[in-house]
Amino acid sequence: MPEITFVRSRSILRDRLVQLLVYAAVLVVSGVFIWILADLVRGGVAHLSWNFFVDSPRDAGRAGGIGPILVSTALILLVALVVALPLAWATAVLLAEFVPATSKFGTIVRYSLQVLAGVPSIVFGLFGNAFFSIYLGLGFSILSGGLTLACMLLPILVSTAEAGLRAVPENYRMSAAALGMSRTATLLHLLLPAAAPALAAGLLLGIGRAVAETAALLFTSGYVERMPGSLLDSGRALALHIFDLSMNVPGGDAPAYASALVLVVLLLAINIVAMKLAYGLQRKRIMPA
Amino acid sequence: MHPSKQGWGFFAAVVMIAFIVLANPGSAASNKLVITGSSTVAPLVGEIARRFESRNPGVRIDVQTGGSSRGIYDVRNGVADIGMVSRALKPDETDLQAFTLAMDGISMILHASNPVEALNQQQVVDIYSGRVSNWKSVGGRNARITVVNKAEGRSTLTLFLDYFSLKNSEIKPHIVIGDNPQGIKTIAGNANAIGYVSIGAAEFEINYGVPVKLLPLDRVDASVDTVRRGIFPLSRPLNLISRPAPQGLAKEFIDFARSTQVHDLIEAQYYVPVSIH
Amino acid sequence: MFRSVFTDTLLRWVLQAGAVVSALVMAMIMLFLLSESWPVLQHLSLAQFLTDSSWHPLEGSYNLTPMLSGTLYASMGALLLAVPLGIASAIFIVYYASPRSALLYRRLIELLAGIPSVVFGFWGLTTLVPLVNQLHPPGASLLAGILVLTLMILPTIALMTYAALIAVPDEYIRSAAALGLSGWSMIRGVALPAARTGIVAGIVLAAGRALGETMAVLMVAGNVVQHADSLFDPIRTLAANIALEMAYAMGDHRAVLFVSGLMLMLLVMTLSGLAGWLGKKSYA
Numbered sequence: 088m089p090e091i092t093f094v095r096s097r098s099i100l101r102d103r104l105v106q107l108l109v110y111a112a113v114l115v116v117s118g119v120f121i122w123i124l125a126d127l128v129r130g131g132v133a134h135l136s137w138n139f140f141v142d143s144p145r146d147a148g149r150a151g152g153i154g155p156i157l158v159s160t161a162l163i164l165l166v167a168l169v170v171a172l173p174l175a176w177a178t179a180v181l182l183a184e185f186v187p188a189t190s191k192f193g194t195i196v197r198y199s200l201q202v203l204a205g206v207p208s209i210v211f212g213l214f215g216n217a218f219f220s221i222y223l224g225l226g227f228s229i230l231s232g233g234l235t236l237a238c239m240l241l242p243i244l245v246s247t248a249e250a251g252l253r254a255v256p257e258n259y260r261m262s263a264a265a266l267g268m269s270r271t272a273t274l275l276h277l278l279l280p281a282a283a284p285a286l287a288a289g290l291l292l293g294i295g296r297a298v299a300e301t302a303a304l305l306f307t308s309g310y311v312e313r314m315p316g317s318l319l320d321s322g323r324a325l326a327l328h329i330f331d332l333s334m335n336v337p338g339g340d341a342p343a344y345a346s347a348l349v350l351v352v353l354l355l356a357i358n359i360v361a362m363k364l365a366y367g368l369q370r371k372r373i374m375p376a
Numbered sequence: 377m378h379p380s381k382q383g384w385g386f387f388a389a390v391v392m393i394a395f396i397v398l399a400n401p402g403s404a405a406s407n408k409l410v411i412t413g414s415s416t417v418a419p420l421v422g423e424i425a426r427r428f429e430s431r432n433p434g435v436r437i438d439v440q441t442g443g444s445s446r447g448i449y450d451v452r453n454g455v456a457d458i459g460m461v462s463r464a465l466k467p468d469e470t471d472l473q474a475f476t477l478a479m480d481g482i483s484m485i486l487h488a489s490n491p492v493e494a495l496n497q498q499q500v501v502d503i504y505s506g507r508v509s510n511w512k513s514v515g516g517r518n519a520r521i522t523v524v525n526k527a528e529g530r531s532t533l534t535l536f537l538d539y540f541s542l543k544n545s546e547i548k549p550h551i552v553i554g555d556n557p558q559g560i561k562t563i564a565g566n567a568n569a570i571g572y573v574s575i576g577a578a579e580f581e582i583n584y585g586v587p588v589k590l591l592p593l594d595r596v597d598a599s600v601d602t603v604r605r606g607i608f609p610l611s612r613p614l615n616l617i618s619r620p621a622p623q624g625l626a627k628e629f630i631d632f633a634r635s636t637q638v639h640d641l642i643e644a645q646y647y648v649p650v651s652i653h
Numbered sequence: 654m655f656r657s658v659f660t661d662t663l664l665r666w667v668l669q670a671g672a673v674v675s676a677l678v679m680a681m682i683m684l685f686l687l688s689e690s691w692p693v694l695q696h697l698s699l700a701q702f703l704t705d706s707s708w709h710p711l712e713g714s715y716n717l718t719p720m721l722s723g724t725l726y727a728s729m730g731a732l733l734l735a736v737p738l739g740i741a742s743a744i745f746i747v748y749y750a751s752p753r754s755a756l757l758y759r760r761l762i763e764l765l766a767g768i769p770s771v772v773f774g775f776w777g778l779t780t781l782v783p784l785v786n787q788l789h790p791p792g793a794s795l796l797a798g799i800l801v802l803t804l805m806i807l808p809t810i811a812l813m814t815y816a817a818l819i820a821v822p823d824e825y826i827r828s829a830a831a832l833g834l835s836g837w838s839m840i841r842g843v844a845l846p847a848a849r850t851g852i853v854a855g856i857v858l859a860a861g862r863a864l865g866e867t868m869a870v871l872m873v874a875g876n877v878v879q880h881a882d883s884l885f886d887p888i889r890t891l892a893a894n895i896a897l898e899m900a901y902a903m904g905d906h907r908a909v910l911f912v913s914g915l916m917l918m919l920l921v922m923t924l925s926g927l928a929g930w931l932g933k934k935s936y937a
Contacts, residue, residue: 201925241675
């Protein structure tokens with residue numbers, strides 16, 4: 088029947104068209120991604136050298152390297168993790184193991200973290216400036232910046248750890264209870280080791296988030312580009328350094344490209360490892376324990 | 377059990393409290409100065425601070441920009457010991473004391489490739505208020521003008537507005553910038569842009585080969601020389617400010633920054649030292 | 654036995670303390686935003702943020718509407734581009750690609766999600782802004798902001814859509830095939846409707862991210878306080894306004910910035926609440 092043939096050929100035509108559009112979209116997205124990476128590599132690779140990683144910036148960053156900036160970034164990260172990790176993992180253990188999912192306390196904590204996860208980073212910056220820098224008198228310091236980031240990291244650290252703990256098979260807990268192990272011992276010897284890959288993946292995601300952050304640090308850790316002498320000194324994070332070089336330093340594009348390249352390669356490495364951990368986890372979950 | 381492994385939460389609480397106690401404002405080291413404010417003054421003070429540190433081992437001076445208003449705000453607020461302000465203090469700022477380091481001027485800048493060599497007052501006003509939008513109207517090539525304005529709270533903006541009797545609300549900018557170097561960078565990257573910046577900052581960047589040029593103002597060349605001779609019409613003092621009667625390290629630093637020991641640094645930044653008697 | 658009960662009690666106490674501190678962070682943020690905004694909320698009426706003649710905080714006028722329109726234009730524009738691209742990306746991974754290229758492309762999207770906003774901003778500033786400038790000066794514009802934001806929210810939409818599409822039960826697909834539906838008819842008629850709530854949740858989440866993004870937009874959008882008449886006009890968003898002016902704002906001006914932070918947060922909270930609700934519904 089000619090009519091049906093016509094309909095079918097039209098639908099085939101439409102299928103082809105949609106397929107074409109989808110492929111075009113994929114090409115555009117991949118193209119732009121490669122364009123960005125290529126730009127970063129082309130602009131930055133010539134500027135990279137061992138000295139770039141260890142030297143102090145000179146001439147507002149046009150010359151010299153990013154040594155003190157890497158140190159500041161690491162210190163801010165360290166403060167953030169030392170504060171956020173214990174809090175986040177304690178919260179996750181409590182939510183996953185100790186309180187029923189429907190309890191009022193659990194709901195409140197979970198809701199508050201869910202809201203926290205959506206707060207824009209500039210708002211964390213406002214809060215950090217008002218609370219840590221001025222109210223607590225920490226000024227523009229690595230400590231202020233790190234504590235602000237700690238607040239920002241809590242939701243992601245809690246949710247990854249909670250998911251990891253929930254993924255530990257129920258029979259672990261049953262057997263431990265049958266053996267008369269205390270809940271503390273069960274937690275320390277069974278549950279946490281079993282959830283370790285998830286904890287590590289969450290940790291890496293948190294590190295990635297913290298290292299990429301700029302807006303929350305603008306008014307908390309400041310942007311003094313010197314080697315910090317203590318946690319109370321201001322220190323410029325790598326992301327802020329890129330911002331400053333690209334906005335405020337004529338002739339700062341080459342070191343900005345190089346710094347951006349360092350940051351992106353660092354983050355890609357962190358994300359790839361985190362993904363590996365997370366996928367490994369999924370596979371393990373599917374296999375019988 | 378392993379008691380040492382228990383209680384991260386407790387550990388967290390202890391860490392948090394320890395941080396807060398350690399960071400008590402009272403315990404801040406007395407051999408450290410925080411200086412914030414004008415981006416015009418900051419590069420100079422940064423250089424002075426380095427020399428001061430090298431002569432006084434153990435002293436640490438952090439210099440941060442953000443604009444003159446921030447310098448005033450931070451000093452009032454106690455976040456900074458000394459502020460940097462690139463204008464004279466206003467009548468409502470008598471709670472602060474100003475110490476002039478150097479003189480500077482403000483002038484219009486264009487991209488080096490722009491054929492326009494001079495603009496009169498009316499032309500500048502017309503361009504900034506949007507009445508003239510093509511370079512052709514002021515003797516340039518046929519291209520749209522990109523007007524670069526400074527963000528509020530910057531004294532360069534205030535002085536510019538006063539000089540041309542403009543109100544900020546009349547200005548129709550295309551790009552709003554913060555620090556001086558950002559303005560210079562924006563104009564260096566856009567052949568049809570116009571902006572206004574510190575003469576010292578502009579000469580410093582021009583010396584680095586950045587493709588911008590300063591325009592004369594009311595037929596007076598914009599240069600360190602005309603500022604020095606006192607004939608440049610839009611000059612301003614570069615000040616350090618503090619709460620009255622600075623003491624200890626802050627006083628030492630202010631005295632040092634106003635002494636002849638740093639005149640070479642001031643000259644190197646293309647500003648004009650103020651002699652102190 | 655007694656000891657283990659004791660350590661268990663201690664542990665529980667410690668964990669609870671940790672959770673309370675975690676939950677308090679949100680409350681503290683609200684508290685500080687409110688207390689810092691309080692001075693202006695007391696003596697300025699909320700209407701002033703909408704009816705004042707302009708945004709000239711040093712002259713005492715605090716009209717936030719240009720920043721609101723800038724924020725909304727930029728976010729809407731980015732969604733307009735990122736939604737089709739993101740959904741197409743997910744459809745490619747699930748239905749069109751070979752397993753190998755699906756994995757490759759998914760990784761690429763995940764890596765795109767990991768690029769920090771300051772790098773997008775820097776790239777936009779050095780690459781996109783000069784390109785837009787050639788098209789129509791001044792270059793730093795709403796368009797540049799939209800393009801950069803699109804790149805930043807695309808991965809969220811693509812990955813959430815992907816998750817929603819693979820969660821569509823196999824029976825649906827098989828019955829569709831049995832009915833003779835194939836290719837686009839199946840995707841449009843069966844897969845996308847079944848994954849709808851998950852996709853919408855992803856879009857809402859991406860919208861929240863676009864509204865709150867600061868650095869990338871700050872670097873490419875020109876930051877002029879005005880209602881944009883065209884894509885080539887520069888704009889300033891609420892978040893960029895905070896980042897730009899916080900450095901020197903004092904008194905009422907500073908308090909108004911906290912008010913705009915509060916507004917931003919309420920906006921984003923509403924959206925993320927919506928996303929959470931939709932997300933929950935999609936699994937129900």
